[in-house]
Amino acid sequence: AEDGHELWLRYLPLPSAQAQAYRQQLGGVDAPADTPVQRAARDELVRGLQGLLGATAAGAAAVGQPIVQVGTPASSPRIAALHLPLQDLGEEGYLIRHLQQGGQGGIVVAANSDVGTLHGVFHLLRLVQTTQPLADVDLRQSPKIQRRVLNHWDNLDRSVERGYAGQSLWDWQKLPGWLDPRYTDYARANASIGINGTVLNNVNANALSLTPMYLEKAAALASVMRPYGIRVYLSARFSAPIEIGGLPTADPLDPAVQRWWKDKVDEIYRYIPDFGGLLVKANSEGQPGPQDYGRSHAAGANMLADALAPHDGIVMWRAFVYSHETSPDRAKQAYDEFVPLDGSFRDNVLVQVKNGAIDFQPREPFHPLFGAMPKTPLMMEFQITKEYLGFATHLAYLGPMYEETLRADTYVQGKGSTVARVVDGSLQKSRLTGMAGVANIGSDRNWSGSQFDQANWYAFGRLAWDPMDDAGRIAEEWLRMTFSNDPAFVAPALAMMMRSHEAVVDYMTPLGLAHLMGRSHHYGPAPWDAGSERPDWDPVYYHRAGADGIGFDRSAGGSDAVGQYAAPLARQYGNLATVPEQYLLWFHHVRWDHRMASGRTLWDELVIRYGHGVDEVAAMRGTWDGLAAYVDPERHREVAAFLAIQQDEAQWWRDACVAYFQSLSQRPLPAGQAPPA
Ligand code: GCW
Structure with missing residues (x-):
């Protein structure tokens, strides 16, 4: 069943023209398999290419056929003979190159260690999975973090x-x-x-x-x-x-x-x-x-x-x-x-x-x-x-x-x-x-x-x-x-993903608010929670909303947490006029009628952000509904069902937070932000 258990390592057959083209470059696999790591790399490559390109693609290549050559100078005499520039790649890095071999193309995956070749193999498979051209491939990769x-x-x-x-x-x-x-x-x-x-x-x-x-x-x-x-x-x-x-x-x-x-x-x-x-x-x-x-x-x-x-x-x-x-x-x-x-x-x-x-x-x-x-x-x-x-x-x-x-x-x-x-x-x-x-x-x-x-x-x-x-x-x-390489799928799904985190920020904790979630489960809204044995377990400790305004004063005049940052940032974050709005209520306690960049009052802006978060989820649902043709029904249904839950709960977050904060601000909702009848 298409339930996602294969993660991103699906290796489903590519459309036949594409598979055919890749077979010109990846006709067979020449990889050592003497150690467990070498076997892991070789098996993954064979499994991936067989899945993506069809049964004939992997395994021993016919004479004269272009192949993928994998190895280290120590594990493969053929790799050693190529004298590749591996020095700067470290223990875990690798290079992938297209090589002309007797008039036909082929691909080399080389590294200083077996683990490096394993990483290289996964990279090569990723290139094929995402249908990238291999004709001029010449890349070097090594991790920046150990x-x-x-x-x-x-x-x-x-x-x-x-x-x-x-x-x-x-x-x-x-x-x-x-x-x-x-x-x-x-x-x-x-x-x-x-x-x-x-x-x-x-x-x-x-x-x-x-x-x-x-x-x-x-x-x-x-x-x-x-x-x-x-x-x-x-x-x-x-x-x-x-x-x-x-x-x-x-x-x-x-x-x-x-x-x-x-x-x-x-x-x-x-x-x-x-x-x-x-x-x-x-x-x-x-x-x-x-x-x-x-x-x-x-x-x-x-x-x-x-x-x-x-x-x-x-x-x-x-x-x-x-x-x-x-x-x-x-x-x-x-x-x-x-x-x-x-x-x-x-x-x-x-x-x-x-x-x-x-x-x-x-x-x-x-x-x-x-x-x-x-x-x-x-x-x-x-x-x-x-x-x-x-x-x-x-x-x-x-x-x-x-x-x-x-x-x-x-x-x-x-x-x-x-x-x-x-x-x-x-x-x-x-x-x-x-x-x-x-x-x-x-x-x-x-x-x-x-x-x-x-x-x-x-x-x-x-x-x-x-x-x-x-x-x-x-x-x-x-x-x-x-899911799919089809641009008609990728573009809208990508746009949806890239806006999704900001949508959650908006319907849960916009403008630098934090920790409004219910105590201990941390799931739904509970900005009103107070009276725990420890004040800093309660949302009211974090938002500090009252009749005058909302937010945690961490400026020099407040807790001075802002003083823990380097001077230019301490200045920027510590000043109401220069703090980025996304951190506004993290660093400042702000009057409800404070003017925002939009020209609105803080109160109006807050309500509009909450509403915007909900609207974004509705839009995500619409996008996803439109992508049914590109996704198997099982996974499509699961995502759609979760988005429906999310939309309900975004509305719950918005309604709960706006109602609670309104009980403190005593201000009317901005035009167009009335709760649905
Ligand atoms: O995020 C909080 C969690 C705790 C967690 C703790 C931590 C593992 O609510 O569940 O405990 O942080 O990071 O240690």
């Missing part, structure tokens, strides 16, 4: 925190004895977009995941990932020495605790020789951490880093610190705690920072930590799963949101100091670089909970490979592979 990892918030009971795609993919009960074929498909999909690591378990970690029983299971998963160049990592619970080690403390300066972690890490490497490292959430939302013992984040991270260093393992230490105590402005906490620690982390520590300072809101300004810790490599953490973006039923393509953060200018070293350059290490010369995406993957047949949520997984991988890649280009590539 650690490109998914973070699974998967629990050992197969529930997934903030997961909307069924149960966890990891069937712990059947591991290690049964290796579900879906693990291989998962590895293929990730390798195809350049992801090279996966953290198997939730950052709210259960210490049991570090016991031998679970390490054996993790090792089995690692054996499936390995041929695809993907390393396994684990989340570590900081108090594990107490819970599974029987020690009285987890104090990172206690020699017995240090010994315990060294032994534990050595043990992990006996199970998983290429283990990537540990991810840690400490002293945040009630999780244990070094501060329980009066020690700093650096002391905690460094203890683990010392245990991992002999094995070349790394620590990914999260900066999402959301303390027990309510602070006057939660947005400031991570910066305040981490900036003083700059320069005190070991070389094998990455500090993992969410894209924004609060928590994966539909829109946030970039996190002020980016650029503010020049001596510490910072890893980006994006959320792929849509915790605050309507779960799987609301269509929101997140490429533009990721792009907005990556291209934001921190100004820490003058103009052009983009977040992307902080993360890829080029700005501050970091030796270690990384990007993490909180996965949206589960046991659902369509993997991600909806057809279009697959695109967010895809876009994350492509942007982790190259953070300056283009979200629109990526979306088009994904659409063509996932």
Whole structure:
């Protein structure tokens, strides 16, 4: 059935004229298959070309037929003989070239390592899948970021925190004895977009995941990932020495605790020789951490880093610190705690920072930590799963949101100091670089909970490979592979995707609003929620609406969170006259009658944005209805049904928020914005 289970690796037959033309260049495959990675690359190429071009395309070529030659100088004497310029490609890069061979064309995919050739093979298949010409192909690619990892918030009971795609993919009960074929498909999909690591378990970690029983299971998963160049990592619970080690403390300066972690890490490497490292959430939302013992984040991270260093393992230490105590402005906490620690982390520590300072809101300004810790490599953490973006039923393509953060200018070293350059290490010369995406993957047949949520997984991988890649280009590539190359499909579907995230922002949290979602589930609107045991659990803490106006004053006269940005931005964001309207209510408390760029009052503009978000969803539905001819009925129906849900719920968001804010503003709705009768 066409239920999306093949993701973007469908390899359906191309129209026969196109297939015929490609067969002139891809008549056969010459690829070594002596190692597991080589076999993965060769098998994928054969499988892809057979699917796309028909049975005769792959396998041994007839004499004189043009072929695809795959390999490294070490794995293939024929590749070695070509003396290709591979030096700058690194371990994971590759080149793809068209070569004349005895009067006929052929394609070379070459790299320094087997994993590089695997990436190259997926790229070549992508070119064919999206029907790109190969006649002059001559391209070189290597990743801009070293650690490109998914973070699974998967629990050992197969529930997934903030997961909307069924149960966890990891069937712990059947591991290690049964290796579900879906693990291989998962590895293929990730390798195809350049992801090279996966953290198997939730950052709210259960210490049991570090016991031998679970390490054996993790090792089995690692054996499936390995041929695809993907390393396994684990989340570590900081108090594990107490819970599974029987020690009285987890104090990172206690020699017995240090010994315990060294032994534990050595043990992990006996199970998983290429283990990537540990991810840690400490002293945040009630999780244990070094501060329980009066020690700093650096002391905690460094203890683990010392245990991992002999094995070349790394620590990914999260900066999402959301303390027990309510602070006057939660947005400031991570910066305040981490900036003083700059320069005190070991070389094998990455500090993992969410894209924004609060928590994966539909829109946030970039996190002020980016650029503010020049001596510490910072890893980006994006959320792929849509915790605050309507779960799987609301269509929101997140490429533009990721792009907005990556291209934001921190100004820490003058103009052009983009977040992307902080993360890829080029700005501050970091030796270690990384990007993490909180996965949206589960046991659902369509993997991600909806057809279009697959695109967010895809876009994350492509942007982790190259953070300056283009979200629109990526979306088009994904659409063509996932649905159809027909321009009559691609153009409208692409336009729909590219506007979808902004539509959600508009009907949930326009103009810099945040966290209006109902407490704990984070799904529907609840701007009126108040009175929790902690004020910063309530929407009213974030929007601060009253009779006078709305918004959180983070300017110098308010919480001064704006002071955490470099001076030019602090000035721009801190001034009501210059702050971009998309961040207006993030940084300022603004009078209802404030004049917006449109000439309208803030109140009118707010209501119009809410309405516009709803209108956009209606338009998306119309677009999708018009595309039925290009999409199989199963997937078309699913998307259409979800869009109908989304439209209802966009209206719910709009009505709830407008009614609530109107009870405070006491202003009439602007013309044309009355609720439907
Ligand atoms: O987004 C919030 C979520 C929590 C999550 C936490 C975090 C894993 O609501 O479910 O816990 O952030 O990132 O640690």
